[in-house]
Amino acid sequence: METNEQGYTSLNDRFLEELGLIKNTAELITLRARYIGKNGYVTAALKTLVGLPPELRGNVGRLINEDKNLITSALKEKEEELKKLEISRKITSSKIDITLPGYYKKAGGRHPVSIVMREVIDVFVSMGFSIEDGPEVETDYYNFEALNMPKDHPARDMQDTFYINTDYVNTGTPSAHNAGNTEGDVLLRTHTSAVQIRVMQREVAKSKEMQRSAPPLRFIAPGKVYRRDSDITHTPLFHQIEGLMVDTDISFANLKAVLEGFLQLVFDRRLPVRFRPSFFPFTEPSTEVDIGCFFCKQTGCRICKGTGWIEILGAGMVNPKVFQMVGYDPEHYCGFAFGMGIERITMLKYGIDDIRLFYEGDLRFLRQF
Numbered sequence: 001m002e003t004n005e006q007g008y009t010s011l012n013d014r015f016l017e018e019l020g021l022i023k024n025t026a027e028l029i030t031l032r033a034r035y036i037g038k039n040g041y042v043t044a045a046l047k048t049l050v051g052l053p054p055e056l057r058g059n060v061g062r063l064i065n066e067d068k069n070l071i072t073s074a075l076k077e078k079e080e081e082l083k084k085l086e087i088s089r090k091i092t093s094s095k096i097d098i099t100l101p102g103y104y105k106k107a108g109g110r111h112p113v114s115i116v117m118r119e120v121i122d123v124f125v126s127m128g129f130s131i132e133d134g135p136e137v138e139t140d141y142y143n144f145e146a147l148n149m150p151k152d153h154p155a156r157d158m159q160d161t162f163y164i165n166t167d168y169v170n171t172g173t174p175s176a177h178n179a180g181n182t183e184g185d186v187l188l189r190t191h192t193s194a195v196q197i198r199v200m201q202r203e204v205a206k207s208k209e210m211q212r213s214a215p216p217l218r219f220i221a222p223g224k225v226y227r228r229d230s231d232i233t234h235t236p237l238f239h240q241i242e243g244l245m246v247d248t249d250i251s252f253a254n255l256k257a258v259l260e261g262f263l264q265l266v267f268d269r270r271l272p273v274r275f276r277p278s279f280f281p282f283t284e285p286s287t288e289v290d291i292g293c294f295f296c297k298q299t300g301c302r303i304c305k306g307t308g309w310i311e312i313l314g315a316g317m318v319n320p321k322v323f324q325m326v327g328y329d330p331e332h333y334c335g336f337a338f339g340m341g342i343e344r345i346t347m348l349k350y351g352i353d354d355i356r357l358f359y360e361g362d363l364r365f366l367r368q369f
């Protein structure tokens with residue numbers, strides 16, 4: 001500890017010189033310890049007071065305390081200054097730009113075919129139809145036979161069928177005998193019409209058990225169907241909705257009313273609707289239903305192939321032979337059935353010209369729905 005004749009040399013100059021060199025808080029902390037810490041210069045100076053002649057003690061003590069106050073407040077000031085400096089340095093050097101927009105959180109969405117499937121279901125549910133389900137792996141009986149398409153019936157050629165090698169299904173390995181031979185009784189259903197048979201059979205069995213007559217029916221059957229077909233309007237897997245209404249007094253007029261009402265609701269506009277004679281083995285008479293082409297206002301375009309009409313579904317009055325097959329008395333019951341492809345309706349609703357877009361999983365396509 002330096003002393004002059006009065007017993008003390010001020011620490012101020014030295015301190016201020018050192019303070020001027022401080023560049024950060026860490027350095028400031030050491031500087032503070034060196035001057036006013038427990039083993040600091042100021043503390044040491046105060047300890048020398050006892051060794052001084054009593055007449056000097058008061059003055060020197062006061063000087064040391066003045067220095068101490070000055071040092072303390074200078075340190076405090078420097079501390080604040082450094083803090084501000086460090087914050088602004090952090091802001092300017094930081095790599096985080098808080099003004100940038102946040103990351104877009106990608107949420108999944110409904111597939112366009114599912115959107116339209118739900119819309120179609122909603123329309124029929126609003127008309128009082130219930131919903132039925134059936135297996136996608138079907139037997140020849142439900143898919144063809146009971147729908148008035150016995151083996152070798154030419155109408156089977158209307159739908160190219162995926163047959164399932166039953167040896168493979170039963171044993172898990174294709175037998176040498178059956179390898180390459182896929183013709184069998186088990187298949188992937190080619191249409192949802194198979195559900196008509198399953199539901200009617202079930203209801204007949206139930207009513208027999210309860211000793212009452214078979215009930216009237218009003219249901220739709222949405223689901224996947226499979227055909228060996230692939231081009232810009234066909235995929236091997238697609239979706240259909242089947243409809244069946246059975247009672248003792250159902251007429252073709254009822255069929256017309258239900259389908260015309262449905263088409264206006266699902267396409268959300270007043271549409272010309274045309275019932276064209278056609279053929280299905282399971283309906284008699286049969287019809288194909290066309291809607292007026294809304295792309296060209298029926299003047300003829302690529303989509304309606306210049307005809308002004310777009311085919312949208314198949315329908316007809318339930319063939320009495322089908323009623324007979326499932327045990328509904330054809331003398332007593334009548335009804336109508338219809339079936340339509342959901343992909344086709346979706347393509348028309350959204351103006352999509354290639355069905356394969358639905359199954360390629362391209363997000364640039366799917367994000368638009």
Ligand code: PHE
Nearest residue numbers: 191193280314315337338339
């Ligand atoms: N099942 C027919 C098809 O897939 C459609 C249809 C259903 C026709 C019901 C008439 C009655 O083409």
